[in-house]
Amino acid sequence: MIETFQRRLPSGITLSCRAAGVPGRPLLVFLHGFPEAAFIWDELLEHFADPAHGGYRCVAPNLRGFERSSAPTEVAAYKPQLLVQDIHQLVATESADGKMAALIAHDWGGAFAWGFANAFPAQTGRLVIINSPHAGTLSRELRESETQRAASAYMNFLARPDAEALLAEDDYRRLWPFFTNMKAGEDGFGWLTEPLKQRYREVWDAGLTGACNLYRVTPLKPPQEGQSIDVIPVLPRERLTVNVPTLVFWALDDSALLPGLLDGLEDYVPDLRVRKVPGATHWIVHEQPGLLAEEIGAFLGKA
Template structure:
């Protein structure tokens, strides 16, 4: 389902017509692994690794847990002819720095990495795209750096207000989030911390089935710091008693065009969290829900996401 809204909640019917035309067009299948160029942005001594393809308006992509820059391979291929696409490794992951201090994984530090990447490329603003924890960083970046956020694209991570509302009131969401409490209380060395299993590169890559891609994920996780991955949960996952204060903190109404994708088979993030998102966005807001896709919607529905994303971005630059 695709819903396109402005603040007055008027449907943009032409979106569906144009999108249907777009979805009939093929996309490429280049090997971004070989094509991408690599570099590092410096954030006060913290080196943030990125992979980049293409030229044009800057698009910054932020992965979630457990993942790395390569999760965006399909979207990078789709956008490379029209945009400069920069997919980062969040701190703690793959080739990016892995500071030991727990405070280094506080949300303001994660946000500052995105700012450093944008400035490294000589730009003052960018389209910011995030999935899962990358989506959380993208939301917060848009709240705190509106002047640097040209467009916002979020994949399978409801607006913080919607998520926290469901976390406190929806027993399904609370049940779905039980794993996060394990991450917050546990240690990376615990034998059952990762959904009843140990945190190993092989287990973290368990959702990848294609052999060659799976090996790339395992290699990336071998370079990563599992304690750092969990610190992002420990330092930033909301505590229920604090939800009212957190919602007040996120009371900023966004002024930038926003596109959201949500795979409805997500077992971690209930789609009820999407309700009322339009109340917190004072700009064009487009929501695409995909029934057959799960949490990793950018891979589960790669062609739908890539084509829609390209069409949307071409109409917002």
């Protein structure tokens, strides 16, 4: 059974959370991306909370700026280190020793999970990344791959000052294509049901400024017209290495995040397993939760 609660952190940020399992058990934390919310993890929360599948304490926060979590309006409040701090403080409230068995994350959640594992490897346990690029390979691909720059062009739209107003128009007509352009609603990809669409509306009705601020604050997006490729930073290696056992799922029909983002990933992540999934898209959490549950369970069992 899913429980919901509000967790006020020492920083003053409040995160609305969804959880399953008994407090005090080994902790799994799940991080969502854009334009989603913590509810996408419900099936996996219940699966891994079941004693038959590990009996974990499973917690999925809504990131700051999403659903009923705190949503500061200023762009600077969405710097990556602040969202990593949110996770760190949340884990401290949910785990007696401040550690997780694993951190599991998708899309923007993955960006902060990569950062958390770099900064706090001893507290991460294991890392599971689902279609979320590592900053080192993303920086390289944005600088060197015209194809990836074109695939990432939507980021500049979402960073516009009027992005949230445009996204909200006409029953979110500019948001639904994020799903439908990657097969949602087609045969075999019928996960985007009307009840689920209503759940998304309720999340988006709470506001989109925080979500758009993630795109405004990041320098890791394609240069705009007239900008040099040099606006894309090359980050220092010490901020990129991840020294925890890591499993990366990559749905190969993700039209925004291309497989080239996997090239060279092992240079930053020495203990790496990559599971490529043909025929799946960026929304694999919705499309194939059973596959994720099975393979994450096997990965956790290697501990």
